[in-house]
Amino acid sequence: MDAVVSTPARSNAPAVDRRSPSPELVALLRRRFAERFSTSQAVLLQHGTDESAYLPQPPDAVVFVHSTDEAAFVVRACARERVPVIGFGVGSSVEGHLLAVEGGVCIDFSQMNKVLAIRPGDLTATVEAGVTRGQLNAALLETGFFFSVDPGADASIGGMVATAASGTNTVRYGTMRDNLVSLTVVTANGDVARTASQARKSSAGYNLTQLYCGSEGTLGLITEATVRLHPHPEAYAAAVVHFPTVRAAVDCVIESIQMGVPLARAEMLDALTIRAVNAHSRTTLSENPTLFLEFGASKAQIDEQADIVREIAGNHGGGAFQWANRPEERSRLWTPRHHAYFACLQLKAGSRSLTTDACVPLSALAQCIDETQADIAAHGLLSPLFGHVGDGNFHCLVLVDPGSAAENEAAEAFSHRLVQRALRHGGTSTGEHGVGLHKMKYLVEEHGEPTVALMRAVKQALDPHNIFNPGKVVGPAGA
Numbered sequence: 001m002d003a004v005v006s007t008p009a010r011s012n013a014p015a016v017d018r019r020s021p022s023p024e025l026v027a028l029l030r031r032r033f034a035e036r037f038s039t040s041q042a043v044l045l046q047h048g049t050d051e052s053a054y055l056p057q058p059p060d061a062v063v064f065v066h067s068t069d070e071a072a073f074v075v076r077a078c079a080r081e082r083v084p085v086i087g088f089g090v091g092s093s094v095e096g097h098l099l100a101v102e103g104g105v106c107i108d109f110s111q112m113n114k115v116l117a118i119r120p121g122d123l124t125a126t127v128e129a130g131v132t133r134g135q136l137n138a139a140l141l142e143t144g145f146f147f148s149v150d151p152g153a154d155a156s157i158g159g160m161v162a163t164a165a166s167g168t169n170t171v172r173y174g175t176m177r178d179n180l181v182s183l184t185v186v187t188a189n190g191d192v193a194r195t196a197s198q199a200r201k202s203s204a205g206y207n208l209t210q211l212y213c214g215s216e217g218t219l220g221l222i223t224e225a226t227v228r229l230h231p232h233p234e235a236y237a238a239a240v241v242h243f244p245t246v247r248a249a250v251d252c253v254i255e256s257i258q259m260g261v262p263l264a265r266a267e268m269l270d271a272l273t274i275r276a277v278n279a280h281s282r283t284t285l286s287e288n289p290t291l292f293l294e295f296g297a298s299k300a301q302i303d304e305q306a307d308i309v310r311e312i313a314g315n316h317g318g319g320a321f322q323w324a325n326r327p328e329e330r331s332r333l334w335t336p337r338h339h340a341y342f343a344c345l346q347l348k349a350g351s352r353s354l355t356t357d358a359c360v361p362l363s364a365l366a367q368c369i370d371e372t373q374a375d376i377a378a379h380g381l382l383s384p385l386f387g388h389v390g391d392g393n394f395h396c397l398v399l400v401d402p403g404s405a406a407e408n409e410a411a412e413a414f415s416h417r418l419v420q421r422a423l424r425h426g427g428t429s430t431g432e433h434g435v436g437l438h439k440m441k442y443l444v445e446e447h448g449e450p451t452v453a454l455m456r457a458v459k460q461a462l463d464p465h466n467i468f469n470p471g472k473v474v475g476p477a478g479a
Helices: 023-036 041-047 068-081 133-139 157-162 208-212 246-258 271-281 299-315 327-338 340-345 362-378 405-424 440-447 449-462
Strands: 061-064 085-088 105-108 115-119 124-128 180-186 192-194 221-228 235-242 265-269 290-297 322-324 352-355 385-388 393-400
Touching: 023 061, 023 068, 041 061, 041 105, 068 085, 068 105, 068 180, 068 192, 068 221, 085 157, 085 221, 115 133, 124 133, 133 157, 157 221, 180 208, 235 299, 235 327, 246 265, 246 290, 246 299, 246 362, 265 271, 265 327, 271 327, 271 340, 271 385, 290 299, 290 327, 322 327, 327 340, 340 352, 340 393, 352 405, 362 385, 362 393, 362 405, 393 405, 405 440, 440 449
Parallel strands: 061 105, 085 105
Antiparallel strands: 115 124, 124 221, 180 192, 180 221, 235 290, 235 322, 265 290, 265 385, 352 393, 385 393
């Protein structure tokens, strides 16, 4: 990872009083966990830094747990002193989710990385929270099944549940919310709760599984998850096609979905992103708005679907399709898309990205992107645009000099206008990045005060002393 990635641009959240562990609590955790307990400055800094543009805010201590019981032990010890507890997976979040704004103890789940059970007959797998999506899919290689949620980064399953992650496969297979069966959770008093049975459906009680999904570590600690698996299609095919405008590319995807084409992936990169990708990956893609598409079905069905999309693309000015059927060819076509984020960072030496995340109904997507591109041009911003256009989600990477107050203010102002635009179009302030620190101020505008009051009431009921990841999402009741 290039050095520019670690340079912060966005100012920090307002300072609050820290609730640091007492010397007695530190001594207790050190005795219990020995070398798996750390107050090393390097370890603390690592666990107080994510992929957001916020300045690092380290915890007071880090514990590397090996089991649900160990996580519960830490929570019980911290709860006695009302010391904050922050869960940590791989640190790939982009909205300041894991920053220790009130200090406290970080629980690192990376060593809880066992795949506990694979049940092909049930199309499910149970994993510990620290298992990454890459590790799970590696364990599934010989089964004929795969785990579909792909947020780009090789994120941990626990972190993906906490942020209700989605990504490139959402258009076909849904988000993390659609791929969960049950969870094991440590509550605020250190109890261990299981949110559901292994059955594919249930009418027994409240849907606690979905309550914890997207809670961003503010309601409890997710230690295990049972997720849905999907069978690999008989065949795959990938295609890359260029368009004269972003609107033409987006309209092609929307019309294809409306025609019932079950696209497995549909990603759009604007011309600036393609330029960055060419420089970063040494590719020679035409520097025009581009769709990266994937189909998964029988060979006959793929041919039929491709014919439909090719005709639709032609009607919108699309060029010739670059096709790939073999795995290595598909990887070659898709690699530029997977490298887009880091490629874009190289467009401006020493820059940092303020990364946005808007999602709108499909019917409003082309108009919203048109207005966003006009905004970028009017304010002279350097901001590649790309996204998962099959589900109405797109991102802007506003590249700024971290030392320039004017550039950072302009980027924040743009981010604010983008959220307002998405809300006007009936969309959301965040499609997949989560609320964290940065999007809290938009929750009332998006949902209304009565709805946010319900969220605060849930937080108060499940975490009355506000020890779980304080200062994120809605905060305690009355905040």
